[in-house]
Structures are given as C-alpha cells and as structure tokens.
Amino acid sequence: MIAYIIRRILYVIPILIGVNVLTFMLFFVVNTPDDMARMRLGMKHVTPEAIEKWKHERGYDKPLLFSSKEAGMRKVTNTIFFEKSVGLFVFKFGRSDEGRDIAHDISQRMWPSLAIALPVFLVGLLTNITLSMLLAFFRGTYIDISGVVTGVVLMSISSLFYIISGQYLISKLWHLVPISGYDTGVDAAKFLVLPVIIGVIGGIGSGTRWYRAIFLEEINKDYVRTARAKGLSELRVLFRHVLKNAMIPILTGVVVVIPLLFMGSLITESFFGIPGLGSYTIDAIQKQDFAIVRAMVFLGTVLYIIGLILTDISYTLVDPRIRLE
C-alpha cells in the first residue's frame, strides 16, 4: 500500500503543474498586469508611472511565460509564471497583491468555513443515511413513494431559495436566530444554527435518493435474503448487514469531500456573512488578486487529491478483499 501511495503522490506533481498552468493562463487571458495594477490603485489620478511601479514591486513587469531577452534557464525562470508558481510546491503561498501573508489569512479563515461545513457534513450524512434506510425499509409503500417524490422536489430547488426562505422564516418571521453574522468561540453557535439547518435540508433530496439507491441495490442481494431467512429482524438486517456492505459506494462520495470542507462554501458564506475561505476566494477573483487565486486553486487541487487518496485507503479498511498495489 505504501508503494501505491508514493506512486499516487508522484502523480500529483504533473497534475499540480497542469492545474497551475491552466489557472495562470485563464487568469492572464482575462486580466493583464496593467489591469491588476489599475484595479488596485483605483480610478482617480492614477499615472502610468504608478502602474509601472506597482507592477515592478510585485514582479508583474516580467514576461508571462518565456523571457526571450534572457539567456539559459533564466528564459524560463525570470517569468511571472515561474516566480509565482515555484513557491507553491513547498506550500509557500507568499503575499497577496495588497501585501498580506496568504498562509496566515488561510489559517485564520479556514476555521469559520469548517465551523459550517463540518456540522453540515456530519448531520447531513447522518440524516441522509437514516432517511434513506427508512425509505429502503418501507420500500414500495406510500412512505417510500412520498419520500422519493419529496426528495426529487427538494433536489430541484436552488440552494439560494433555501437560504432566502430560511432567513425569512426562521430569522425574520420567527425571530429565533440572527439572520447573518459570525462570532468566535461559543458565541458562534447562534450564527451557525441557521446555515447548518439550511445546509442539511438543502442536501436531503439528493443525499437521500443516492443512499436509497445504494441500499436498495444491497437489500436485494443473496446475503440479505439469507440473513432474513435466519430470522433476523429487518432493522438488524439493515444496520448490521446492508449498511456495512453499502459502505464502499458511500465512502466514494463521502471521504473525497472531507478535505474540501476546509475550502468553504461560496454562496452560504456570502449570505450569512461568514468570513471563511469561500468568501476569501470570491473576493480575490473580484479584486483580481492573482496571488490569492493561484494559492486557493492550488490548495483546492491538493485537498481534492488527498481526498481521492483517502478514499482509496478507506476502501481497504471497509473491504478486506481490496488491496492497494
């Protein structure tokens, strides 16, 4: 397994280079360094000298990918791409275009993101699995049918609708929790209730239908029939046998998202005023801060790859037949 993991880690390098090149090209197709300087320096009374100075100080006055004026390796190394990318591979994110330490900002802002994402993930997982097992248990009955229909309806509604109607009902009409905001420590709880409830409800439709399908596939297998024939109760069959054997497809979808919980949610954070990494990324895109954008894309890619590797490892834990070679 160790050899497998090392191989997977080595595969990461070309992927990260590819993602980095792609991010770089997409960003600079839309924005030139001059545009970035103008955006940063403002609209009024900005001189061409100020723009040149801004670019020079941040290294944006160099060629993008290839410096024909230089000799040898400097043709490649004395470029914006090289200088802005090489540090990322040792997780040195550098400073944002406005001069702030990106690693410090990320370390501060990942906690609010996690404070929402983790409860939504755990409560959502528990709720979805419970509901889908319930539907599987009552398969073919009115409960199952109405559950499936409700699931389809819930899936079809935009997340924005859940947020706005949740804020309207729970905060505005019923005055039960603050409509938006955030605080640290225990005081954060009152701000997290609403986004977590909305996050869980918003995920019920798709989650329940997905897990129901998995459970129904398992429930018709021979070992389940054998378990029933042994006289086990339906609940015991579901929890002891079906759930355990349905873990591989569940893990496929679940483990891969765990590292990404740090990255935050763009819409939720914006509507609830949560100072997480989702809003950090959106702000950076709006302000054309390439230093932050590349750092966040890089981090997202690394976390996604970690998620995939963890998924593979988790297979071996739930199914002894699987060996990573």
Added chain:
Amino acid sequence: MKKSPVGQYNWLILLISVLLLSCEQHAWNNPYSVSETGQNILYSSFSDRPNHLDPAQSYSSNEITFTGQIYEPPLQYHYLKRPYELIPLTATQIPEPVYLSKNGSRLPESASPEKIAFTLYDITIQKGIHYQPHQSFVQDASGNYLYHSMKEAQTADIFKLDDFEKTDTRELIAEDYVYQIKRLAHPRLHSPIFGFMTSYIVGLKEYAAELKKVVEDTDGYYLDLNKYDFEGAKVIDRYTYRIMVRGKYPQMLYWMTMPFFAPVPWEADRFYSQPSLVERNITLDWYPVGTGPYMLTVNNPNLQMVLERNPNFHGEKYPDEGEEADRENGLLADAGKPLPFVDKVVYTLEKENIPYWNKFLQGYYDVSGISSDSFDQAISVGGQGDIQLTEEMQSKGIHLQTGVGTSSFYLGFNMQDPIVGSLTEKARKLRQAISIAVDYEEYISIFNNGRGISAQGPIPPGIFGYMEGDKGVNSVVYEWKNGNPQRKDIEQARQLLAEAGYPQGADVNTGKPLLLNFDTPGSGPDSKARFDWLRKQFKKLDIQLVIRNTTYNRFQEKMLKGTSQIFMWGWNADYPDPENFLFLLYGPNKKSGHNGENAANYDNPEFNELFEKMKNMENSDERMEIINHMVGIAREDSPWVWGFHPKSFTLSHEWFGNSKTNFIANNTLKYKKLDPILRQQKRAEWNKPVLWPTFLIVAVLVVLIVPAFVTYIRKEHAVDAAVEREGQ
C-alpha cells in the same frame, strides 16, 4: 417515596420557564453580544472591505468611512452649514495664502494668477493634541523606544497589535504633518494623489526621485523621511508648518480636509517597518494611528471593524450654527456639547442586501440606505410624485432623509470619434439630437426609483456654479414651461439629426442607416434592461445602437486609447468647487493620451481658456459669470448627454439623532448620537421569538413518524408470526 407525575417533570417545566423568560429579556435573533445591550454603541455595516487604511493610500469612500474618523487633517467642513464651509480642525485658523512672484517677492492678494509663481500656506496647529494610545510611542527609562528595533524572538508571540503589553502617546506636532506630505512621495506607498500633487506641491516630484534612489541604494525596509527635506513642505516651528504650492491653487485648502494631509508620527512609520511585524500583517495600512475622536480597535475586514472612543481625544464641541431648518429639525439641540456622542461603532460586513435590510428592520442596524429591492417596502410615491415613507416604516418610527449628491452620471461621446466626436457643426447637431432623445427623466424613474434629478450641465446642486430654475436650464435639451424644464419634442431632435446629415437616421450621402456603438463593461439582467432602454432611446431617431459588451479591463483600455464611441461614466466630487467638475471637460485633462479624467476627450480651446482663468478664482460674481459661459459652451457642444445627479435616501431609526446628509465631509461620525435605552425597548418589542412554528414542526414530524413506527411494528409481528407458522 413515589414522585408525583408533576414532580417527575419539574426539570422540563423549569427549562420551559427559563426559555420563555429569556424570550422576554433578550431577543434570540440579536446578532450582538448580550453584554452590549443598552450600551451607547452605533451599529453599521460595510459591503466592501477597505483595501487601505494608510492615509497616504486610502482614497475610496469605503476606506474614508474609517480613516475620516481616525485621522485629523488640519481643516474640516462645517457639519451643518450649506454651501459647504471650511473650518479649522486641528489648525488654529484657516491658513491665509501668501502669494509670491518668480523672484520670491510677496504679491498682494489681488495679484493676477499669471503673476503668482508660488503660494505659501502656513498652518499653525493647536497645542496639546495627543495621539491615541499606541505601541510605537512607548519608551524605556532611558528614552529608547521599546518596540522600534525588536528581534525576531521578541515578536514570536505577537500576531496582532493588542499582543503588545504597553502603549503610550505623545503630543501632535507640525513635523507629523510634514512627515505625511513626504510620505506621499514614498516610492513604496503609491499614493493615488502623488502624480496629481506633483503639479502643485513644489519639489514633490524631485523629492520622490531622491527617495527612490535612496531606497534602491539601501537594503533596509525603513526609510527615515526626517533625514530628507524638500521645499514644498517644511516645519516652521513646533506647531507651524508650511506648504508651498506652484502658482495659485485655492483648491489646496480643500485637499487639507482629506486624510492625505493628516499627520503621521514618524514613530509609527518606524515601528511598522520592522520586517517581523510586516510578515504578520501588522502595518500602518492595517492599524492606523491618529488623533481623531475614534480609534480602530478591531480590524477584521472579513467580519467586523470596530471604532472606539479615543481616550486622548482633544475635545471638540457640537456646532452652534447651521441652516435655518436645522433648529426646527432639532439639529442644534446639542449645540456646544462635547463630541463625540457615541462610545463605540461596530461595522459588520454585509455583502447581501436581504440580510442587511432585515437586520435594519429588526433594529440591529441604526441607519440604512434603500436598495432597489426594498424600495417599494420603504417608500410610497404619491400621484404628484411626492415621496413618503410607507405605513410600515412610519409605524416603526423610521425617519427618511433625502439629498441630491455631489455626483454626476452621464452618457459620454468620445470626441475623438469620427462620427460622434469633433467640434464640427454636423457632429455637434448629432450629439444635440441624441441629447434630446435620451430621456433621462424616464431613466431615473425606471432604474433609480425616481431617486435623482436630471442634470442640466456638469455641475451638481450644492456646488458653486449650479443654477436653480429657468436660469440653470439647458436650453439645448429643455424648454422652460410652467415653472419646470420640459424636454424638447422628439421632432426637434429629428430636425437636428436631419441637419447633421442623417435624415430618418440614414446618412444623406450613402443612404446607409446610422449605426452607433455603446461601449460598456456591464453584463447581467440589470444591465440588459438598461441596454434595451438605451436602444429604445436611439430608436426614436431611427439610429441603431450596437451594444459592445466587454470586460471591465478591456473597457478601461478602450477609454485610455480613445477607441470607444459612446459610454456611461460618472464622477463624485473630491471637494465642493466647480473646478472639480469642469476639469472633467478641460482639454489637457483628456483621458486618451494624457491619462486624465476627461473621459470624453473634449477639447474646446475657448472652454480651456476660460477654465484656466476660472480655476484659480475665489467664488465671486465674476467667477459665476465665467462658469455660466463655460457651461453654455459645453451645453452647445454636448460632449455628454448630461445624465443625472443621484438622490440619496437614508433611513434611520427614531433613536438615532443629529443626522444630516453631508456629501463632502468624511468625519461626521462624531456628531451622531443614540438613545440606546429606546433602541433596546424597540428591539425587544420587534423581535419576540415565535415558538409555535417549532412546536408545529415537531408535531408534524411525530404525526409522520408514528404511523411509520406502527407499520414497522406490524411488519415485524407479521414476520414473527410467519416464522412461527413456518416452525409449526
């Protein structure tokens, strides 16, 4: 002993009682800490995080909201008087300009601007003003600064400014103002007004070049500006400094109200330049140091920014004069009382309108603007166009305040364009025809909920040179009828179009339909509606308007290169002087090729000549006459469809006082006051928790679960029975 059923559930009864009791005392949806209840704290919001809080760099309105309360330039605007009037802030009086000739001899006040080579402003500041408590001022027993040269190990546990143990203060001196003017030329700061100021402050450009060389030749981050002096800003004595300006530039006094000209102590610059602090984001750009009524105690622009009363504030009194209506409106009730009134101001980041608006209605924000989404809920427009608050707002005791801003939004023609540009009769008539056809009254009504007035020229109300009534009407576009300006009939526009060589919207020579291009960075549904409206306006003249949609950056590039044709643009006043609007049409200030603010690239020699004469004049009848002449020329040439001046609508709760719209001053927070007790009562009244829906939801869930549970039991029994039968 057996407990009674009631006794068994004592804990539940107690819990419900506590819950119900707490409902009465504290609103559950209160986003603020319970400990803040009833305190003299103003709650506001911001939607864009400030980029800079360094007074040399900060320029945007969202930044000046904070820096305006922290930093104290020498002058300020009177809070209540209109037209806007300059008064001293830290200065002892408004400095009198001293005019000098080329050879340095003093000239009389009445000297003509051409003879004036330099102007001197000697500013004397008040004694005994102290800075807010700050770490950079702390000295040990031997007078060495404790935190100026810290080693890496000493800063290991420092992550924010509060992590330093000690703070101190010192008196404000003239040197601090000079130091800040020097900072405008600092090669690492990129002050947005540096380029502009080099035209006025003597020697600033050369000083910047000198500093640049010093920075290149030295390794350290700290640049001790006290070692390098220049002619344009000098210390005269401990409390007096001098600014030397090229020529006559009376607008310099207005610049002296802005944080660019506020004091910065060298100690702060030295303290913040330590690399170990810079690495931790502890910089002057993040933690400002001022003498103003407030100091920034929390700077988390991703969540909240907090201003608290500066314990060292030198004190200032609420004004005892104002406009006639101010006394009736209670704005002079606090005359002579010490400022500031509010102890603390909490600004919370609100990116979305819906939560922001609802929090205002719940009483969690004290003041609010009105977005288009909330307009109908807040404002009712009567049959005569009269505007008032809706019953819902009135029942909450909310007040409405309106005012026409010192801004202009217009549709510009690129005067370098071969079709719509140039000063030829043909192009002029084409622009005039379009000016009549584009109905900005309709635009204001549709897209701004009526919040604005159509512009008659470049100068907005409240600025010297703006004319009310029939004298101020733009006769190219309007006729004065029944005491109001009436847009000319579209037939007159068609006639002008025909005279321009495009009868029925077709070129008289080629017969081809006239096709014009509108360059815009706008996108999305809102913009599309505006584009459709604009197309419709041009269609009135049978002109086809092509919307050339592009990115913001490409649009800026087009404007800089002068390759656009028609565009929308706007300008907010820096200071209340007509020069700040008329320079938008001054030829040498063209955007194309000169990188100026004249976006239309308008260049009329007569207008330019008058501008040069007018810009240095004091407000007088003569100046008014020249301005009228200039505005007349511009109206005739029509380089802009004059557009509109937006009207601001501000809502405030009844516990919020001393609120008067001021579009120019930045430091008005100190005048605002609150009644926190009334606010607390209203919040409790408006935000009582409604619990029955929660109980209902629980009941519905129980109703749903019980049949399922019963079904499960039956199913299990059926299986058991079947197994039993199998066994038998």
